[in-house]
Amino acid sequence: MPAEEPNLFLLGSSHRVASLEEREKISLPADSIDDFYKGLQELPGLKESLVLNTCNRTEIYVSGNGSPPLDPVREYLMNFRGLDNAFLEKHTYRRQGEAVVKHALEVTSGIDSQMVGETEILGQVKDAYDDALNRESTGKVLNRVFQKSFQAAKWARTHTGISRGQVNLGNVICELARRIYGEMKDCRFLAVGSGEVAEMTVEAFSSRGSQAITITGRTFDWCPLSRNKPSELAEKVGGFTLGFDSFKESLHLFDVVLCSTAGTDPILPYETVRKAIAKRPARPLFLIDVSMPRDVDQSVSNLESVYLYNLDDVSSIANENLKSRQAEVAKCREALEQKAGQIWNQLLFPSKPPA
């Protein structure tokens, strides 16, 4: 039997038990984290603590002596956020011992995320851990749990398919463009229209190093919002704007063209695309049409070197990738459970070498 069994507890709320509005009530505002930690560290019986506060989850990991310190933590959170007991009881979960280790591993690996396998959570957990380290609020128990969880996250991404394939529409379009052009920095991107998908895609291209992003769109002089939208989007990513009336003449200068206007007539008929491709016969042209009704004449897909995708095509790839990730979750969870068991044993018997 271990000389002193480590106490490890978790109180948390995530998208699994709370809606966005409910999570907003529990979530800790960024400027209140300092105060929250100060009060937390003063709670009786609590030796170590770590707060993970993201848009999808608020979790408090604690380790202490003797009796379970979760009740004071819950009471403290309730008072700090001004919540009532029933609300917190309904929209939070508790874990203890080995289950906390398993949960930390699942969260860090991204299998507990809303978008299964997303990688952002690993960075968020690392930030939360660094923050806790700086505050000297972690000790041998939480240090071991989180350091091991980073290793487990890396293992899960490498050895299972939980992060395979893109699930965000902008990233799916980027991945398709990569399969055509390779490096994104050499890829010239034009967004015709500046809707939600265009914004998502522009950001995805920009984050991958694309340096030639151009935005054009139908604008109406009487409407300041419409007039400014392409410029605002271009400014956001350091791109350029192009007049809507003249973009067809410049079509041959672009590699990826995303059409997302709200017009009723096709803006890219067969002849326009054929003329553009004739000026650059050996370089492929990737057209994505996410408009309804469609902006690009469907017959352009018959042209050599033209790849035409519509919203259904891109969405079905994203859904396929998501299904593929979800299929890997059970396998990953099983492996993480074993790892959690090993980590917990190491915490119980620190002198025993790991298997």
Place this chain on the structure above:
Amino acid sequence: MDFNDARTLLWIASTLYGGALLAGLALASKERKLPALVSFCLILFAYSSHTRGLYLRGLEVHGCPLGNGMERIQFILWSVVTGYLIMRILFRLNLLGSFAAGLAGVGGALSLLSPGLDSGYWLEPGYRRLFSGPWIELHASVAIFSYGLFALLAVVSVMYMVQQKSLQIKRTGALGAHLPSINQLETASQRLLLVGVIFLTASIVVGSMHWTRSPDSVSSVKLWVTIGLWIAYCGLWYLHFRQRLYGKKFAKACVALFVLAILSLGFVRSAPERQETAPQPSVEDAS
């Protein structure tokens, strides 16, 4: 197992190439059980065994081993893998290694399985050496090396067609996602074609010096087949350079021309040099 026997080493190489193909496919599959380095290491071990096997055969036949069908196929496959290893320095094309290893594994095994392809010509009485001079040997080996580059070009072209098809049918198959981009494959094809044409031209220049001295030593069929193939590859490069032929049609042309080049090998085979004591067929190069 005799590790000083050329055939044993070539069998080991084929088996390891096969293993590299399977490792590459495992990487591309959803399971992804193996690290990328496994496939590359298998290719390196196979290549070492392949090189050693050809070297030992070269010692036996006293020249570059190009005297029978099995040797020519093995030399072409060795050139394919050499080309891949050089290209890997320029591009990170992991799956090209799997494709090249697959070709080398299957092609190598088939050539070793056919006893008729590996006649022991060097064991025949009166055999002296495979080539009548070092220039002919250089001509033959450079020509066969260019065939290896054209084989690799055909492999890259097949990869291009797979990637292009997978993009057109809008499916995210495991293979398409792991293949290099359309642009990278087309650039690789262009460079391989240029280097292959340069090697073939060099081989023809060296061979023509021998031909001008003794025109009877080269049959007219061989001459026309060689010139025809050279013109075809030069034409292909020109059409691609001028952007008259590109994309899928260019890839198809590369594969078709390689098939023709392989079929033409039957017309350009060599006969070994023998001692002067008995009348023997004239010495031809092996290109």
